[in-house]
Amino acid sequence: MAEVRDDVRYLASHEWVKLEADETAVVGISDHAQAALGDVVYVELPEVGSRVAAGDEMAVVESVKAASDIYAPVTGEITAVNMVLEDAPETVNEAPFDTGWFVKIRPDDAASLESLLLPSAYQALCESEV
Amino acid sequence: MTLMQTCLYSRHIAAGGKMVDFSGWQMPIHYGSQINEHTAVRERAGVFDVSHMTVIDVIGQDARAYLQHLLANDVDRLATLGQALYSAMLNHEGGVVDDLIVYRAPEGYRLVVNCGTREKDLAWLQQAAEGFAVEMMEQAELAMLAVQGPQALSALNQVLPTDVAQRFKQLKPFECLFEDDLVIARTGYTGEKGAEVMLQKDAACGLWDRLLEEGVMPIGLGARDTLRLEAGLNLYGSDMNESVKPSSCNLSWTVVHNGRNFIGEQALINRVRTETEHKMIGVILKERGVLRSGYPILCDGNQVGVVTSGAFSPTLQSGIGFARVSVEETSLTQLSAEIRGKLVPVTAVSLPFVKQGKAVYQLLAD
Numbered sequence: 001m002a003e004v005r006d007d008v009r010y011l012a013s014h015e016w017v018k019l020e021a022d023e024t025a026v027v028g029i030s031d032h033a034q035a036a037l038g039d040v041v042y043v044e045l046p047e048v049g050s051r052v053a054a055g056d057e058m059a060v061v062e063s064v065k066a067a068s069d070i071y072a073p074v075t076g077e078i079t080a081v082n083m084v085l086e087d088a089p090e091t092v093n094e095a096p097f098d099t100g101w102f103v104k105i106r107p108d109d110a111a112s113l114e115s116l117l118l119p120s121a122y123q124a125l126c127e128s129e130v
Numbered sequence: 131m132t133l134m135q136t137c138l139y140s141r142h143i144a145a146g147g148k149m150v151d152f153s154g155w156q157m158p159i160h161y162g163s164q165i166n167e168h169t170a171v172r173e174r175a176g177v178f179d180v181s182h183m184t185v186i187d188v189i190g191q192d193a194r195a196y197l198q199h200l201l202a203n204d205v206d207r208l209a210t211l212g213q214a215l216y217s218a219m220l221n222h223e224g225g226v227v228d229d230l231i232v233y234r235a236p237e238g239y240r241l242v243v244n245c246g247t248r249e250k251d252l253a254w255l256q257q258a259a260e261g262f263a264v265e266m267m268e269q270a271e272l273a274m275l276a277v278q279g280p281q282a283l284s285a286l287n288q289v290l291p292t293d294v295a296q297r298f299k300q301l302k303p304f305e306c307l308f309e310d311d312l313v314i315a316r317t318g319y320t321g322e323k324g325a326e327v328m329l330q331k332d333a334a335c336g337l338w339d340r341l342l343e344e345g346v347m348p349i350g351l352g353a354r355d356t357l358r359l360e361a362g363l364n365l366y367g368s369d370m371n372e373s374v375k376p377s378s379c380n381l382s383w384t385v386v387h388n389g390r391n392f393i394g395e396q397a398l399i400n401r402v403r404t405e406t407e408h409k410m411i412g413v414i415l416k417e418r419g420v421l422r423s424g425y426p427i428l429c430d431g432n433q434v435g436v437v438t439s440g441a442f443s444p445t446l447q448s449g450i451g452f453a454r455v456s457v458e459e460t461s462l463t464q465l466s467a468e469i470r471g472k473l474v475p476v477t478a479v480s481l482p483f484v485k486q487g488k489a490v491y492q493l494l495a496d
Contacts, residue, residue, distance in 0.1 A: 038352065039165040041442040042418050062420050064164055064352060064442055067470065093163070 002032040002126065005097045009073070009113055010122035016097065017073040023110050025074055028101040029061065029092065032126045037063035040092040045081040045103060052078065052105065054112065059102050061092065073116060076107040136181035137273050137331040141338050145348045153246035155182040157351055164352030168444045171320055171357055172487045175279035176349035177341045184248040185272055185328060186255065189238035190264035197232065197239055200258050200393060202376060204386040208234035214304045214315050218370075218381050219254070220394030224401055225372040226379065227254055229364060231317060236308055240269075244366050258393060272311070273334035277346060278324030278357075280487065286314075286325060289340040298325070319354065321361025321485050356441045359450060362412065362482030368423050369410065369438045369452055375401065378408040378454055379438070380481060407457040410438065412483055412491055413476040414450050419469055421451035426468040427476070434460045437467060445484050452481070462494045 008016040014033035018026045034040070042062040052058050052072035059070040081103050084091055092100040107113070117125070133156040142149065147158030157179070160167060170176050188197060197205045203217030214233045218226045228247045233240040243251045255266050277286055287295050297307045298314055303323075306315035313328040329337065342348065355365070362380075364370060370379040375398060387395065415421055421440030426433045435455030443450040453476075455465075462478040479491040 038160065039163055041165075041420060062442075064356070064420075066422075067420070090163075090165070 002030065002035055003097070004030070004032075004119050004123045004126070006119045008097070009116035009118065010125075011071060011073050011116060012125060013071050015071060015073055017113060017116065019110060019113055023106070024079060025076070025105045025107050025110070025113065026101050027058075027070075027073060027103050027105060029070065029096055030122070030126075031096050033068075034093045034096045034100070037061060037068060037093075038065045039063060040089040043085040043089050043092065043102070045085065046078050048078055048081055050078050052076065070102060072105065074105055074107040074112050075109070076105040078103055079106050080104040134182075136179055137334050138179045138181065138338055141335060142179065142348070145342075147348070147350065150351075152182065152351060155245065157182060158348070160350035160352045161348050164350060164356065165442075165444050167347060167349045167353035168356050170347040171279045171322060171349055171353065172445055172484075173280070175277060175281040175285050175324075175346045176353070177338065177346045178276040178278070178349050178354055179273075179338075180276050180326070181273040181331075181334065182245040183274060184243045184245060184251065185269040185274070186241045186243065186252070187235065187238060187267045187269055188241060188255075188264060189267065190262070192262040192264045193238040196259060196262040196264045198390045198392065199262075200255070201232065202381075202385045202392055202394065203232075204388060204390065205232060205234070205239065207386075208232070208239075210234065211236060212301075212306050212308065214306055214317050217384055218376055219251075220376070220392070220398070221372055222394060222397060223372075224375045224394040224397035226366070226370040226374055226376065226381070227251070227372060229366055229370070229381070229384075231315075233306055233313070233315065235313075240313070242274075246367060269328075271331060272328050273331045274326060274328050275334065275337060275341075276318055276320075276324065276326045277341060278318045278320040278322045278349075279346075280323060282322065282324035282346070285341060285344040285346050286327075288344050289337065290314075301325075319361070319363055320357040321363070321482055322357075323486065355439075356444065359439055359441050359452070360443055360445055360482065360484040362452075364452075365439055369454075374454075378410065380410040380452075408435070408454050409457055410452050410454050410481075411462070411494060412450065412479040412481045413437070413453045413465065413467065414446065414448050414479055414483075414491075415467065416475040416477060418449075419474055420449040421467055421469070421476075423451075425451075427453045427455055428466050428468060428473060429455075429460050429464050432459065434465075443483065445487070446489060450483055453478075462496050
C-alpha cells in the first residue's frame with residue numbers, strides 16, 4: 001500500500017505540499033505517484049526566482065514509462081529547487097516525501113493551502129482510482 | 131475479460147511483481163525497479179518468465195518444403211538437428227506478419243512466435259499450409275524461462291541435472307538440445323550470453339526457485355524491453371507490422387533470396403522498383419530526455435522519419451531509440467527528434483547499441 005503522509009496536504013494530481021516554520025511551502029509527489037510512474041530518469045525543475053500560479057505546470061518528471069507534468073499547488077515565488085534530483089532522479093522513487101522533494105515556494109497567501117486535500121481525502125481519491 | 135496467468139504467477143507475486151495486462155496475460159512489468167533489473171542482466175544474471183509466448187511444432191512429410199515457402203529466411207540453414215534460426219514471415223505484399231525463431235527438432239521443426247500475434251499467426255500458418263502434407267501442433271502445455279547475463283550459463287550449469295548440464299555446456303550460440311520435453315537453446319533477447327528453456331509447466335516453478343537460489347534475479351517486461359532495445363533487436367508491433375517490409379526495419383539480413391519463391395518474395399522484388407526506400411537506424415538523444423515510439427524525426431525542418439521504439443538506456447545513460455527514416459531525404463548528421471513540441475538533436479548510430487554489456491555502436495555518416 002502506498003504511504004500517505006499525514007502532515008502534508010495534497011492535490012488531486014498527486015503533488016504534496018507542506019508549510020514549513022518559515023512559511024515556505026515544500027512540494028513533491030506522493031508515494032502513489034512515484035509508484036505509478038516507475039523509475040524516474042529525469043526531472044526538469046523551474047528557475048529559482050520565477051513565479052508560478054496555482055495550477056501552473058511547474059516541473060516535469062520523466063520516468064521509464066512516460067513524462068508527467070507537476071503542478072504548482074500555490075501561487076508564489078520559487079525560492080529553491082532540489083539539485084539532488086539532477087544527478088540522482090531515483091531519489092523521487094526512494095523517498096518521495098523526504099529527500100525527493102522538488103521545489104520550495106514562498107506563497108503569496110499561505111492560507112490558500114487550507115483548501116487543498118487532507119490526507120484522508122487524498123487516500124480516498126487514490127483508493128477510488130485503483 | 132479474465133486475464134490469463136502463467137504457471138509462474140505465484141512466483142511473480144512472491145517476488146513483488148507489479149502485474150499488468152500484456153496481450154491478455156497478467157505479467158510482471160517489474161519487481162521494484164526496471165532499471166535495477168536491467169543492470170542485473172548486464173552485470174550478473176536474470177530470469178524472465180516468457181511462458182506467454184506461442185510455441186508451435188510443425189511436423190509432417192512436407193514440413194521442410196512448407197517452411198521454405200512460408201519463411202523469408204531459409205530453414206536449410208539449419209543443417210543439423212539442434213539449431214535455431216531467426217526469421218520473419220511475410221504477407222503477399224512483402225510486409226511482416228511476425229518475427230520468430232525456428233528450431234530444427236527431432237520430429238520436424240518448432241516455431242516460437244509472439245504472444246500478441248498468436249491467433250493471427252495460427253490462422254496464417256493454416257492457410258499457407260494448403261497443398262502441403264504438414265500439421266501444426268501448438269504446445270500450450272509448455273512453460274518457458276529465459277536466463278540471460280554474464281553469469282547465466284554458469285547458473286544454469288549449477289541447476290540443471292548433471293547429464294543435461296554436460297550436453298548444455300557443449301552448445302554454441304543458436305544451438306539447442308532436446309531432452310524429452312525439455313528444450314534448451316542458446317538464444318535470447320538481451321544481447322547477453324544465456325539460454326531459453328522450454329519445459330513442462332509442472333517443472334517450471336522448481337527451476338525458477340533453484341535459479342533464484344543461485345542468485346539469479348527475476349526480471350520484468352519493462353527491463354526486457356530496454357535490454358532488447360540496447361541489443362538492437364526488433365519488437366513486432368513497434369518496429370515492424372504488416373505494412374513494413376524487411377528492408378525498412380533492419381531485417382534484410384534475415385531474408386534469403388535463393389529461388390524458393392517464399393510468400394512475399396516477388397512483392398519485395400517489385401516494390402524495390404516502385405517506392406521510396408526506408409531504413410531503420412539507431413538514434414541517441416544528445417540532451418537529457420527519453421525517446422518514445424511515434425516521435426517524429428526531422429532533418430532541416432522536414433519530417434523524414436519516426437521513432438519506432440524508444441526508451442531510457444541504463445547502460446548508456448541516455449534516451450535511445452530505433453528510427454525508420456527515408457533513405458533519400460535524410461542527412462544522417464543533421465537529425466532531431468520532436469519531443470513534446472521541442473526539437474532535440476539526435477546522433478544517428480549503427481545497431482546494436484550494446485553487446486555483452488559494452489557500447490559497440492558506431493556513428494553513421496551520410
